[in-house]
Amino acid sequence: MSTLEIRDLRAGIGGKEILRGVDLTVASGEVHAVMGPNGSGKSTLAHVLMGRAEYEVTGGSVTIDGVELLGLPTWKRAHAGLFLAMQYPIEVPGVALDEALRESFAASGRDAGEVGDLLVKEAARVGLDPELLSRAINVEFSGGEKKASETVQLAVIRPRFAVLDEIDSGLDLDLLRAVSRRVEAQTSEDALGVLAITHYNRLLHELRPDTVHVLVKGRIVTSGGPDLPEELERTGYAAYGEDDAPATSAPGRAAADDPFA
Amino acid sequence: MGPTGAGRPLFRERYPLSTFTADASAALPGPAWLRARRVEAYERFAAAPLPTEAEEIWRYSRIGALDLDAFAPVTGDDGPVPEGVPDELVPLLRATGEHSAMVLVRNGRIALAHLDPALAARGVYVGSLADAPDGADLLGSVAGPVDAFVSLSTAFVSEGLLVRVPRGVVVPHPVVLLHWVDVPGAALFPRLVVQAGESSQVTVLDHIGSPAGVAVFVAPVVELDVADNANAGYLAIQELGRDAWQIGYHASRVGADATLTSSIVALGGSYARVRTDSELAGRGGTSNLLAAYFGDGEQMHDFRTLQDHAAPRTTSKLLFKGAVEDESHAVYSGLIRVRKGAAGTDAAQTNRNLVLDAGARADSVPNLEIEENDVRCTHASAVGPVDEDQRYYLEARGVPPEVAERLIVLGFFDDVIAHRSAPVPALRPLLRAAVAAKLGRDARAVPPGGGGPGGRLSGDE
Structure with a gap:
């Protein structure tokens, strides 16, 4: 049984504070969702947890079972049990997935x-063409293939x-189901703890979260059970000083590869 | 004072015997035509000063630091030529696999030569250029005296090599040419003429190497004549030691509907330059020009290219990729020229450079000169560090940063080394390993005269 604990996490980019004191605790086997309007800091949270260089952490802590991650380089956070x-997903020309994961192992x-x-087995489970496993990572992959590849890596690395x-x-409904099922299986069979950042409710229909958090302007403003997304869909984020609402269809940014757009 | 007979060269004098004088040039052995050509070339060489960095085509080069007097042409006979393949070249030979012909040239003299007898029976020739009956017509038939070093190379050329494939003949395996130079202070002028006859097919692997700690100067000249409808591959691997200077010239002429794929892998040398000129002389001809180069320590790799479209509907695709680490320096300068009448030209020129250390530098200068309207020309050039996003992605999967950098750099060079039409694909793992061996290697940690040049092709994979 492990615990990922985020305490009063403050971080920004280019001198601008984006996360203004985030608190979250995820235990093994739990699924937490983080929702929030555009610009609330959802993606910043993801990259700050993984240690992307351009973000500056200005305070707080992130631990797995008491081990502080914030001072560690990205690859050591991965070895400490965190996956993003x-x-x-970034294209890495000339570097094949199997080659990279062998080095990681x-x-x-x-x-x-x-x-x-492992790769071949996991690719089959989400329907990813096994040919892609020995091709350059994400280069000329479709939007769906990229996300399927992320899921395959998650399953092989077992963080x-x-x-x-x-x-x-970027996922069509079939692939969304396959990906969700695979992640769900990992939470029950492997006690994977999940922090799912999403703008859409449709993921949450598939990947039923135990807890849903709402991130607005760099803070968790409310947390609730699985019914919270439905409620947000009706009321929007207005109660939290935002007039945006969770998207039932894809927003513009992902429109190019989202069949629901 | 030199020998007079034609045929096999006779070396009468001991090395090192002279600097680059008219007498030294005239004294070199060989058939009368060759000796006359040397004299003529020497006159051309002597008539003009050595180039300087003030000339555009020598800009950024280290030509000003060249001390020619520190070297002397090897003309002497220091006993029988050792026949064995130097240990350093064994992994390369083994990785190449089956070959149709092999020639080993040690210090300018042919030490070993082998050609599949079945190919010899069909008129294929692989051997001494000086011995070829029509050698006089072939020497300089593609490579003109574009600069003082081509003239110098001709003035002091030894016997040279000729690879000739008659019309319609397919040479199934690579023709392997190995040049090994290990006389301290030697100046060597390898000459290779490849005549790929009409509708023939041939691939030539041309390796040059020297041991670490041995100062040598080499000015190789390569002349590739690809006749109509022929398909020729040429792979030059440069693994000179760190005290070697190279000023090379690769000239090619590609006939109608013919294809040349030429690739250079340059890892060694102190200052190593190759000028590549490819003339698309016949309608529908294609020239694929590839290069991968990787400098460390204080090495400098210097490439000048000309894609010369002289006939309609011709294609040239150039992809030169380089990496520099430590305090090394790379230069790429290239020109696409489309002559009047070369309508329908399709030319691309791409040069990309990875700068791996703050003290390293790469210059990239693309140029176009177009005298025709109906053409498609693209050029792209980039100089920059390893992509931070790519490194982050791999690190997020648990790959340590130095391993991530190695994977990314190897991936970067795969565009050239594993190019779908790269000559001698069997060498891909060995070339990858040689590139990997350059990475993160601290040039200063190598004891004086010890170790090999970084990234020597060795070991198995």
Whole structure:
């Protein structure tokens, strides 16, 4: 049983504070969702947790079972048990997924020889073309293939906690179900703790969260049970000083590869 | 005072015997035509001053630091040529796999030569250029005296190599040419003429190497004549030691509907320059020009290219990719020229450079000169560090930063090394390993005269 604990996390970019004291606790096997209007700091939270260089942390702490992550470089956070499925997975020309994961396994003392079989097995579970496993990461992948690949990596790496940053964008309904089922299985079979950042309710229909948090202007303004998203859909974020509402369809940014747009 | 007979060269004098004098040039052995050509080239060389960095085509180069007097042409006979393949070249030969011909040239002299007899029976020739009956017509038939070093190279050329494939003949495996230079202070002038006859197919692997700690000067000249409808591959691997200077010239002429794919992998040398001129001389011809170069320590790699479209409907695709670490320096300067009448030209020129350390530098200068309207020309050039986003992505998957950098740099070079039409694909793992060995290697940690040049092709993969 592990705990990811975020306490009074403050961070920004270019001198502008975006996260203004975030508190969140995720335990093994739990699914937490973070919703919020555009610009509330959802993606900043994801990258600050993973340690992306351009963000400055100005206060607070992030621990897994008491081990402080904020002073660690990104790759050591990964080895400490944290995984980030990116909203916009980055293309890495000339580097194949199997090659990268073999290096990841080797660096953490795991048997790199297992990577090939694990990848093939996990690709089959979400319907990712196995050809893509030995091709350059995310290069010429469709939006759906990118997200499926993130899910496959999550399953192969088996972290203790996963931050899913809008893993639902770019997915058609079938793939959304496959991805959600795979993540759900990992929470029950492997006690994966999940922090799912999303702008859409449709992910939450598939990946039923235990707790839903609403992030507005860099703070968690309310938390509730699985019914909170439905309520937000009716009332919007107005109660929290925002007139935006959770999207039932895709927002403009992901429109290009979202069939629901 | 030199020998007079034609045929196999006779080396009468001991090395090192002279600097670059007219007498030294005239004294070199060989058939009468070759000796006459040397004299003529020497006159051309002597008539003009050495180039300086003030000339655009030598801008950014280290030409001002060249001390030619520190080197002397190897003309002497220091006993029998050692016949064995130097240990350093064994992994390369093994990785190449089957070959149709192999020639080993040690210090300018042919030490070993082998050609598949079945190909010899079909008229394929792989061997001494000096010995070829029509050698006089072939030497300089593609490579003109574009600068003082081409003239110098001709003035002191030894016997040279000729690869000739008659019309319609397909050479199934690579022709492997190995140049090894290990005489301290030697100046060597390798010459290669490849004649790919009409509708023929041939791939030539041309390796040059020297041991670490041995100061040498090499000015190779390569002449690739790709006749109509022929398909020729040429892979030059440069693994000179860190005390070597190279000023090379690769000239090619591509006939109608012919295809040349030329690739350079340059890892060694102190200052190593290659000028590549490819003339698209026949309608529908294609020239694919690739290069991968990686400098560390204080190395400098210097490339000048000309894609010369002289006929209609011709295609040239150039992709040169370089990396610099430590205090090394890379220069790329290229020109696409589309001559009047070369309508329908399709030309692309791409140069990308990774700068891995703050003290390293890369210059990239693309140019176009277009005298025709109906053309498609693109050029792209980039100089920059390893992409932070790419590194972040890999790190987020648990890949340590130095491993992430290695993967990204190898991936960067894969565009060239694993290019779908790259000659001698069997060498891909070995070339990748050689690039990987350059990474993060601290040049200062190598003891004087010890170790090999960074990234020497060695070991198995």
